[in-house]
Amino acid sequence: MAALVLAACGNQASTPSASGTSPLLIGVVAPFTGVDAGLGPAYYAACLAAANELNTNGNIMGHPVSCQQFDTRGEPADAVPAARQMVASNSNLMAVVGCTSDEASSVVPIIDASHIPMFCMTGQSEFNKTTYKYFHRLVPPDQYDAFAMVGSALYFNHYSKIALVFGNDIGSQAFVPPAQTAIPKLGGTVTINQAIALNQSDYRTEVTQMLATHPDVIFTEALGPADATYLAEVKQLNGGKLIPFIGTSATVDPQWFAAVSGAIGVDNLVNNYQAVDIGTTFSGPGYDEFVANLNAAASKFPDAPKYKQRASTLHLYDGLLQAALAMNATKSIDPQVYNAKIKEIGNGVSGATEVHTYKEGVDAINSGKSVRLVGAGGPTNYNQWNNSQQGYILVKYDAQGNEVTIGSLTQEQTAKIIAAGGGG
């Protein structure tokens, strides 16, 4: 009897059998409230689209998949209990997505210790050579975003005087040091560096200070209403004219577009804004399947279709499909078994069959082939630290808020900026 009680009190329920039909859960660990509340929905949309893809194509070896939000509020203090509660109360977690720069440092160790594969949207450099085995990153480090912004300003637009206006949150401030290092080394000038508080109702004094430095361009990432308020005040205090501004990949986002276009007008946004984004073509069979799934996810999350051109949504969707195919390939739903296979599904091995959808992948695996998923976001190239990078494109918005590619940085340009900025 005592043995029975002790067994029942084990801290983790045993892993469900691969042959059963028990449900599996994907945890979306991200801010859904607070100033970075715009991030969580993009990742939740990725999860719902992936779950739809899996569940309409035979589930994962019969196991249906669902998504659950775990709100970190963008604060480590809230993120830790959220992550602990997630792993303690869900023995059927197959993967976690989200883990932004706001909370990655505090939640990644918890998730890794629980042996749950995760696909994180953090650009923090501490994960460039991470030892966490279950960590996967399908986006470049933030410092590379900053380097791409520098390249866009100096080489593509030929601006030289640059104002840095970033939110004072952890995620946004990660862009500042690499930009400050690279700009002067490449012949540019940082006219001012402002760390603005995200929850202020106005920034007029800050804008007046910035305008007095006469920059050619503003680099920015201040999420929530901050960028909208700041840029509207730039327009007001600069005689009705905006200064060109270049955003990080996080500003390529329907919420950011809605906020800023509402404040400064669509035409002003279209004509003055550029951003750097992770190289994505938004085309191909993997992308078409993703869009169909995203549209289907609207029944559970009406805003889901708005994320069809958000690179992070595409990449997290791909990550989840990689995990699902790894489970099929190993015939296991035990993360300790299939985790190592994820990298192989992403990178492919010699002779691997290229697949674009979950169904194609399962069919190929069932016929004895090894597969490489080239999904919605294109090919994955994990390095030894499970970091995958795909280069950068330069983008702008059209009047409907769709991303339009306007250029890209050559490898030589990128290498030169990275070297100047001290990037690895």
Place this chain on the structure above:
Amino acid sequence: MDLFIAAFGFGLVSMSVIAIAAVGFTMQFGITNMINLAYAEIMISSAYAAYAFNRSGINIWVSMIAGALFGAVFSFLLNRLLYAPFQRKGTSLIGMVIVSLAAGLVIANVLLPIVGYFNVSYKQDPGPTIRLGAIDLTTVQVLIIALAVSLMLLIHLLLTFTRLGKAMRATAANPTLARNCGIPTRQVIDIVWLITGALCGIAGVVAAMNSESFAASSGAGYLITIIAAAVLGGAGQPYGAMIGAVLIGEITELSAAVISPQYKGVIAFAILVLVMVLRPQGLLARQGALAAAG
């Protein structure tokens, strides 16, 4: 030098927004003995109420009336349905603070799924820029300042020269004695919630107009500033809240011009702490709530 003058001008706008909000907040405390931490969430809810009208093509200044009405009715109902029953049971002041904190969280979390995650902006024409030396203000900002001054004058006239104002002050000073003197204190308190709720609603709309963009999460940012202005001036004192708003508004903007904008909140609240250490009752507090109104 121009930057300091410009910052002073921006401070006038900030203090106007804070003053409207802080006077309503401090009157609620002064007269009904309720520190209403749900105040900022009602502000942002009212801003969205005005937004609904504004997006249907109604001028923002007319929509502001809808925001004020929403704030008034919401605050009245919140008191009648939630706060008053707890107060009648003798819940302590700190207990009421916790109740209002919970109410604020409930409002915020109900509001979010209704209005969504997206930031929104009013359709408003800022009008021509009015230049006074180094101070550049839009017509809308000048009107916000004028509105704040008008509302402060009205509050002064209400408290000083009307029977209702005298009844409010009597209720604030000693509700039992006021009731025994024939003052219908319950009705007075209802009216206070309606008036302060309207101020709360107007404050939410002007704050959103001034910010150009707002979201459901914007409320949390307002509350700290409002409390700071109210406490700095003397909790429960409408005139104190006005002075607190002036100081917080100007200190915030001028400190941004002197040092990094990153620290402007820190400087404002450091001065608040200093005042609290040197004069814990606030700048204007005498004996009893609303004493300064007399």
